[in-house]
Amino acid sequence: MSKSIFITGATAGFGAAMARRFAQDGWSLILSGRRAERLDALAEELSGQTDVTTLVLDVQDRAAVEAAINGLPEKFNKLTALVNNAGLALGTTTAQTSSLDDWETMIDTNVKGVVYCTRLLLPRLIAHGAGAGIVNLGSVAGNWPYQGGNVYGATKAFVKQFSLNLRSDLQGTGVRVTNIEPGMAESEFSVVRFAGDKSKADAVYQGVDPMTPEDIANTIHWVLNQPPHMNINRVELMPVNQAFAGFAIHRKG
Template identity: 70%
Template sequence: MTSTVFITGATSGFGEACARRFAEAGWSLILTGRREERLTALSEELSAKTRVHPLVLDVRDRKAMEAAIAGLPEEFATISGLVNNAGLALGADPAPKCDLDDWDTMVDTNIKGLIYATRLLLPRLIAHGKGATIVNLGSVAGNYPYPGSHVYGGTKAFVGQFSLNLRCDLQGTGVRVTNLEPGMCESEFSLVRFGGDQARYDATYAGANPIQPQDIAETIYWILTQPAHININSLEVMPVTQSWAGFAVERPGKA
């Protein structure tokens, strides 16, 4: 039986790299994305290698997600893996300067979109049973605070705890859950965060030798192809050039 993976946010970054990696291995793909033109082009390209079912939708739209998953063709009905990749950060300013709309969008995408996809696909993953795998894209921002992380880091902390809780609820089903926590990665994700500011994007990664989307895709493929009796609970990945900052200390009395 051909394995099938459901990848959210497949039109750029980690999601697109995952689609390419799993297509190379012959997995059937269910790909979601908001940008129809990109999703169509990617699906047509990868269709030369494997079966692809594109779903143009926003993971924040619960009704659209419900309808799309309920309407999956029979050949895509059994899901082997779910890659909850769709997510974003908006802005890196201090909390008092942030736009509440940006905070809403991050919560709706990083938390609600992820739980919609998970809950709606759980029956199919459980039906697959042993070896079925959920990979949730967390972040080191869910573990380590830094200025400008505020709601983004909070949403990724949720992803980490949700992943652990899922493991408890899914015991006995054979379904595995991993929280994958990347550090500095170079992708369109950061360009979105900086509002399209290419100069700021370039300065962020200059000389840093950051992780690339292909690195994360290879890691996710490795997680999904581990022996069925192994669960990777969480995996934190950073480039060698990145480490942890010291604690910030305010010194108001110092000249």
């Protein structure tokens, strides 16, 4: 049986790297993202290797997600894998000065988007049975606090717990669930976080030798190609030059 994978946020970074990695093995691709021109370019690039279907979609929009999934071709009634990759961080300010609009956007994308896509695609994954899998893109920010991480870290903590609870609910279906928890990886992530300021984004990675989108794509490829009886519960990964933050102490005076 041919394998198929649904990747959200496929227009750049981790998502595009995953699309290229799974295309190498001939997996059929369902690629969703907000930027039609990038989806078209990626589909044109990969269509010589495998079957590619694209969905111009914002995962924050429940009705649009439902309509897009319900409109998938019949050949995708059985889906091998879902990668909930779409997500973002906005701002690095402390909670008392942060934008509520930014907080709401992160919650709508990182939490609601994951929930919508998962719930609506679960019947297809369950129909596939053994070997099917859900991979959620969490973050070390869901495990370790840092100043300015407030709501972003909280959304990734949700993803971690949602992944664990899915594992409990899906017992007996054959569907596997993994939470991938990357640390510093260079992509458009920081450009978005700093509202398009590329100089600030570049400074984040200066002298660090961060992970790449290809590193994350290769990890997810490994997870989804384990034998059907194995579940990789979670993978936390960082570049060698990054480590756990120390305790913050505020001293009087």
